[in-house]
Amino acid sequence: MSVLPSGIFPPLVTPFRDEEFDRDAYRANIEILNDTRLAGYVVLGSNGESVYLSDKEAVEVIETAVSSRAEDKAIIVGTGRESTRATIESTHRAAAAGADAALVVPPSYYKEAMTPTVLETHYRAVADAAEIPVLLYHVPKFSPIVFQADMVRRLSGHPGIIGMKDTSQDMVFLTRCLSDCPDDFTIYVGTANILLAGLTLGAAGGVLALANIAPEECVTLCDLFEEGRAAEARALQQKLLPVNQAVTVRYGISGLKHAHDLLGMSGGETRRPLLPLASEDREALEDILKAGLGRP
Numbered sequence: 001m002s003v004l005p006s007g008i009f010p011p012l013v014t015p016f017r018d019e020e021f022d023r024d025a026y027r028a029n030i031e032i033l034n035d036t037r038l039a040g041y042v043v044l045g046s047n048g049e050s051v052y053l054s055d056k057e058a059v060e061v062i063e064t065a066v067s068s069r070a071e072d073k074a075i076i077v078g079t080g081r082e083s084t085r086a087t088i089e090s091t092h093r094a095a096a097a098g099a100d101a102a103l104v105v106p107p108s109y110y111k112e113a114m115t116p117t118v119l120e121t122h123y124r125a126v127a128d129a130a131e132i133p134v135l136l137y138h139v140p141k142f143s144p145i146v147f148q149a150d151m152v153r154r155l156s157g158h159p160g161i162i163g164m165k166d167t168s169q170d171m172v173f174l175t176r177c178l179s180d181c182p183d184d185f186t187i188y189v190g191t192a193n194i195l196l197a198g199l200t201l202g203a204a205g206g207v208l209a210l211a212n213i214a215p216e217e218c219v220t221l222c223d224l225f226e227e228g229r230a231a232e233a234r235a236l237q238q239k240l241l242p243v244n245q246a247v248t249v250r251y252g253i254s255g256l257k258h259a260h261d262l263l264g265m266s267g268g269e270t271r272r273p274l275l276p277l278a279s280e281d282r283e284a285l286e287d288i289l290k291a292g293l294g295r296p
Contacts, residue, residue, distance in 0.1 A: 007039030015268025
């Protein structure tokens, strides 16, 4: 798959049980999502606790996703590492395991040294070596590197770099990238908070934590936008905002996993040092889900 589809992708959570990857739970979650209108899945993203997995575990997770996905669902895999060499090796492993594309977070440990020139050289080297297309991953929340729109424009001309996930919520940056990059450079917004705004600017869809637990609602918002039903799209965006804030900013991965459990999926345990959601927060989250999604 050289070109990724427009639409909605959830960054899948990785269920654990007693600190071990719960393959059966992961497969069961994907099989449930296969019956939705999602465009595909992001595996080993930020919400997948990828930084806590060994290389061997990462391959097992990718292979499970690939073998469980419906034929029409694309698989994007997070492969970014701190060194260029390790990122290339990780991308090779993802390709061998069946990934359709790689999502590459920028290295950030030596933040001050990560100039646009360094980052551009890094991404070009990864794309030159990769057997699968590469997506840039702009996520200052977790990797405190702020992309420059001019750098993205230059990288968009590389034949192996086909798009970007932008989680910055910087609308000026997003507008410039959508304006300056080629039409076939696929840009997804990285949070449901600005899905409608991103679509209005020309984004191809979103990679949204919310889509794990509200896939049809996220796809429906895209439908309403495409059909020109602006008032309904705005109303749905506003209704989903508190739910998205709860499972991202307010309660984080622990909250997102508990939401899975409340909605009949398998969130599983977090891997330490992350802790389960506190009991009082569980009750609050359930109320938010009822108000925003009408369930559980």
